[in-house]
Amino acid sequence: MAAPVNESDGMPEILRVLIVEDEESDAELAARELRRAGFQPVWNRVETEEAFLEHLGRSYDVILSDNRLPQFSAAQALSHVRALGSDIPFVVVSAAIGEEQAVALLRAGAADYLMKDRLSRLGEAIRHALEQKRLREQAQAAQDALRRLNEELERRIAERTVELEQANRSLAHELAERRRIEHVLRQSEAELERRVARRTSELKQSQERLRSLASELTLTEERERRRLAGELHDYLAQLLVLGRIKLQQIHQQISDQRAAAALKEVDQIFHDSLDYTRSVMAELAPPMLQEFGLASALCWLAERMRTHGLTVEVITQAVMPKPVEDHTVLLFQSVRELLFNVVKHAGTSQATVTVGCTPKGELEVTVEDRGCGFDPASVAMGHAGGQLKQFGLFSVRERMEAMGGCMMIESTPGCGSRIVLRVPCDPPEQAPDGAANRAAAHDDAGESKVPVIPLGQRPARVLLVDDHAMVREGLRRVLEHYDDLTVVGEAADGWEALEAMRSVRPDVVVMDVNMPRLDGIAATTRIKQEMPNMAVIGLSVVNTESMQEAMRAAGAAAFVSKECAASELYQAIQTALSPPACNGGARNGVTEPDR
Structure with missing residues (x-):
């Protein structure tokens, strides 16, 4: 009612x-x-x-x-x-x-x-x-x-x-009237041509506006997806991680078996929620695209396409030009649409994506399959592949042309398809002066106020770096239970971490990866350049293999997922501070859980 x-x-x-x-x-x-x-x-x-x-x-x-x-x-x-x-x-x-x-x-x-x-x-x-x-x-x-x-x-x-x-x-x-009519006809034809030319110009302008609007709509959608993924990472995921840390701390203090079992069930709920949050974040905005660029994002996409029954091989050149940021987003979206076209229409389970550079310095991405193929002319005329396929190829072509690039289609029925996307790139950046980019050298004797005492005769000094105060507090509470560790400082981003490192001289830095201003990967690189023997432990909600490899390449001794920090962080610190790590031979593997 x-x-x-x-x-x-x-x-x-x-x-x-x-x-x-x-x-x-x-x-x-x-x-x-x-x-x-x-x-x-x-x-x-x-x-x-x-x-x-x-x-x-x-x-x-x-x-x-x-x-x-x-x-x-x-x-x-x-x-x-x-x-x-x-x-x-x-x-x-x-x-x-x-x-x-x-x-x-x-x-x-x-x-x-x-x-x-x-x-x-x-x-x-x-x-x-x-x-x-x-x-x-x-x-x-x-x-x-x-x-x-x-x-x-x-x-x-x-x-x-x-x-x-x-x-x-x-x-x-009437012959005389004929001359007059011919003159009228010439005037009429001229007027008609003028009108046709004006209408053609108007249609071209309208097409350009529609093309620009389509590209802007795609970019707006991607920005909103990134914003939502950022909200999930910065708030929901951090709260779930903090909840797991606190549950694991409580679990260590409870002897009652039923209470411990109930806590374990709650912890599993937090674990499943965090996995689902990561999945949603990846679907909204692939972290590989934001953190490591187009090539890594395409490798991530290839793994995701396996769930749709398509095996994708990604081939990249060693050195590639860097496209404009917005172009990277549109290229990634276009390749994803082309791969889904292969899944829906090609009748094959394999495809190849090749990323390279043309002699003119353009970025070239090729999507190739050995499926059933189609007639490009028929698709252009609207007679093949269905409306969805036509619209997908049309949309990709419009994006490429809006970026100043192009799309080329090579396909024959029964012989597969080859679609090439080309976009212009930014001019190569001037290599910055190494001295200007490197942190200024500091006199250890003049700046450090920390007494020089061998590590075995005092607690190890730990610097916590994370842009979320709640997570830093949770990590501090985890480490306070160990007598051989002491937290000597905190920092909210990479720049603060560098300053804190120079002032408090920690033995180990627990470094979050995703942070504003200067992220954990760049900060770790700078720390290892300035203090090669400093032990760094990577920490992140996103624990993909690519993220771990990036932290290892930057010089981190280990990588720990935030949700496992309560059970694994202490062992990772102990391993990083072992003699091989202190002598410059840091172990670059992920710390195994100490169950």
Whole structure:
């Protein structure tokens, strides 16, 4: 049964809302959030299919729907909206929804989906959906105007044809009139050519604007994905890591078997949540692309494609030009789309991605397969591969041309396909002066206030480096339980770590990898240049093999996942401070868990 209409006064923007929700309190919360976002909601609530269909014929600006009601669902409501041909923005607001179901709703036409415990983004999502609707209406209006112009042009051409036929009949009888008509025809042709040239120019400009818009939309989507991945890494993942550290500390102090078993179950929940968070972060913004560039990201993508039944070989040159940052994102997205095209249409389980440099200094990426192939001319004309494949190749071509590059297609039915992407690159950077880039040398005797006492006769001095204060505090509490260790300082980024290292002279630095300003990899490189015998332990939420190899290459003695810090960090420090590590032969393996 519909709730009474809420008519609040004084709000700057009236918003007519149909809420599909079986809990009136949740509907009230949504309306309250809309008021906070600057809207004046005028809303009705329904919870059955009959009531929804009754209200669907009325005028609403947006529909908010719970994912699942006792007798109804968001999917059913969305199907009714689309069956009527309505373009009303449809936003799913749910307490719990699976990723696959959310993607299915978005593909079915939903504008967005939100979790009920994240309603602070509701106003932004509504504005975005309304803006998208407005843009679609403008685009439709532009298409209608273009159609009317074409019809008018055809009508004028038809009328002109009639005039010409009448003129030809007159020319048979009057030679003098023929000269006059020929003059009129020349003028008409000139005018027509001028109009065609003007229209051609307008169409080219429109095409360039659409191409630029498509590229910007892709970049905007990627920036938003990076922002979301950053939020997950900087907050949710760190909280989960800290929770695991504290649980492991509590577990060491509890002797009751039932309590210990319960804590172990909770720890497993934290572990699974952290794995899922890492997976979502990787899907939103592959860390390889941000941290190590296009080649590493393509290797990561090749591993991911195995889950779709496609084995991808990645071949890269030893030295490659560096593309513009935005170009890197678009290239990665384009290669991913081409590989999914191979999965869907090529009928093969193998593909090759080659990354290299052209003689002109352009970056060249080639995606090749030995599948069923296709006719490039037929695809260009819209007769092969289906609409999705045509749109994918068209989208990739538009991206390349917007970047000043190009896409070339080589394919023959039955003989596989070879698609080449080329983009210009930045000019090579001038190698910086080594003295300017290297940390200034410091006089150990003049700056260090630490008494020179052999390591075996005093506790080992530890410097904690992490941009999250909560994690530093958790690590400090872990290490405080050991009498042979003492935490002598903390730093929130790589630059602070360098300063702290010079002032407190630690024996070992526990270094987070992902940090602002100067990350852990660069900071470790600088530390090892300045103090080769300094032991560094890498630490990160993202514990991929590439991340571990990068820290080892920078000089780290070991790498420990943050979630295992409570059980593994102490042993890693002891191993790093063993005589082989102190004599410059640091062990570059990942510390095995001390269970």
